[in-house]
Amino acid sequence: MKIILITYVTPTPDNFNAASALSFHLCKYRPANIELEIYSFNGNNVPQNVIQHIEKELNASIHIVPTNKYINYLFKTHTIFLKNFLPYPFNYYNSLSPEIVEKINNKKPDAIWVNGDFMLKVLNQFEGYKKVLTMPDCVCLYYDRLLKDGWCRQSWLKGLGNRIQAVKNKQLEKKYPTTNIIYHLVGEADKQYLLNVNKGLDAHFIRHPHYNYTDKKNISFSKTKIKILIAGQYNLYMFTAFNEILPELCNHKDIANDYSITFLGKEWNFAVKKLQEAGYEANQISFVDVYLDEITKYDIQLTPISVGTGTKGKVLDALANGLLVIGTPYAMENIAVENNKSCVIYKDATQLISVLKEIPYEKAKYEAIAVEGRKCVLTEHNREKVSKELFGLFSRV
Template identity: 35%
Template sequence: MRLTLISLSTPTFNNIRAASALPYHLINAAKSSLGAEIDVYSYNINDLDDDAIKKVELELGVKIQLLVKPRWIKWMMVMRLMFLRILLKYPIYYYCRLPQNCIKDIKNNNPDIVWIYGEELAGLSTFFSDSECIVTMPDSESLYYYRMLRQPWATMNLLQIMKYSFAYWQYKGLESHICKENVIYHFVGKEDADFFKSMNGQANSLFMRHPLYAYNNEKIIKFHQPKIRLLFTGRYDIYCQHGSDDFLSELEKKCNGLSSYFEITFLGKGWGTWNEKLHKVGFQSQHISFALDYIAELQNHDIQVNAIDVGTGTKGKVLDGIANGLLIIGTAYALENISVKNGESCVVVSNGIEFIQSLYAIKANVSLYESIAKKGQEKVLLEHNTMAIARNLFENYKIKK
């Protein structure tokens, strides 16, 4: 099997300045499980230098051909004039063009599948109408902005409303413009695939579970004593700030009842203020901005908490936590599209009060929640298997022409 990948970002093992890890792991799995030969063309929007690109080429056994972004896009970035995007009908990277010599080379190589990564590049499929074409979106950007516009905390002023409304208009227009009947549109979110289909009735939208990246399933799932170790992961930003503040405010109030049973770690940037607040009320708490060995640090803990307020697709750090044997306590958005079920293989809560109730329940029945963590790990190792997902995507799923 021969694949040609055309990607906005250069694939990397972990996300670097873009969602660049998904194509890396699917390439690796396709080569291992299907023996695929893969040509990679990248606009390198994540700005990898030459040494980093050579490292990726060696790791994946591929040759990466860099594509040039339009000069006016580079100029806008250098001059910090990205606000001029409001003059464009579609998102800025839609205007990246594929040189004629590249189109010719790709056609001459006669790939079994032309695989396009990145929603803004989906329109390039028109050049390869004679080939099987898969566009990995991987999320619906229009759904993201639609959800943002439904959040009271995200629409507190007119500027916010205008910003999200304009972005929604751009991406909704793009998705309608690029949608073709003979192309598979691949998503890692079921709601994303359904939303895209609802807006574009002729679309071949496909949801597949998000593949696993790195995990160690040798961890013995046994909560630490005398204090169970809670972990808040990811950057403290717009995606989780509102919900995390709710969770942590309630935790601060209940310090007398819980500080003897739980200790807290914040792993990611921006949590310093909350770390200090919990210290002051008696919790054992630490803040780690960056871990050299993320998986090892993850597995030093028992329970991962993710209070994600908004988003689409699959939340990679949540999936990482479950795969590495941690019990996940999270909001519905944190756990959507992951093959787990509330009360059986994870704990879903909707606010800070329910979060505190879940901690009291865990304290009262530790063995039950250890078994829930184990069940969650088993489910995602089976349902999010990267090799199986790559085979299903590239080998088993075909458009009926």
């Protein structure tokens, strides 16, 4: 089967300036009978020399196509805030030139796969084909959760800007075509929310594939201080949930001797300082060249996510690589793990502290949970398995 992928971001092994790893792993581990050719708007600005390497990895040609020149102007002039005055989200305004559409038609593909929310103009340029749109999250659900979170209550401007975007996104999701197209999402709640917005859609939830992993890591907690990793930036996704646990961590100085805490990401200086003042060994690493090599140095990943949709790639990374993952319900949603069997889900800061107090005295119990977590993810989020499910959708259109 010959499939043309049209994507807003160029696929990369790890997320590069955008959520670009999902499409990479779906492409790389596709069934042998799938012939693939890629047209990318390169919204994540992947350098040409890297693209050439990715073409070899994916065994697929990648053609870079121009994005909307007016949207480009907003980015170049740092006036992207003007998007609030556009009728729809800016992804909507990207489309292919008539010449490129003709080229694709002349290749006589069996199906068109579009990767990126709101690329309706692109979808409408190809009539008469089997079509699948990988969203991969429901943006309306994202804004619904965000507007209820403390992040938006920091200022009326944040609240207003996000409310404007929420209305635009809902208007557009209501316009999604309901015939001859399948919608692919990596979140069950995302799928249900999308169907509430637009009941006629043929929407499917497929688990998110895990990314790169090593099976060399021996799951055995450090003998001195147990090493905790918090991965990701201090931004809207962790803002509220982290702010809830930080005071509790600082107040319970009795566990400071049992743990070291490392933040892998930016904007954590304030947290490092407060934890150090409370007696913890804490530090921040802003960037690493090889993410996998870094995360396998730790025993536990703590993931206090308060806003988000779909599946959290960094949680999958940690589970697949043998870390015990402790997190909020949003951190674990859509992942094939179960509380206290293959991960630990906490409901509030008090419960988290109780777990952290218990772990040093019950290491074997929690190491076994980490072992089961890795097993579940490597089985249920297996890249070949998930890719086969995705490409199986084309036979249903």
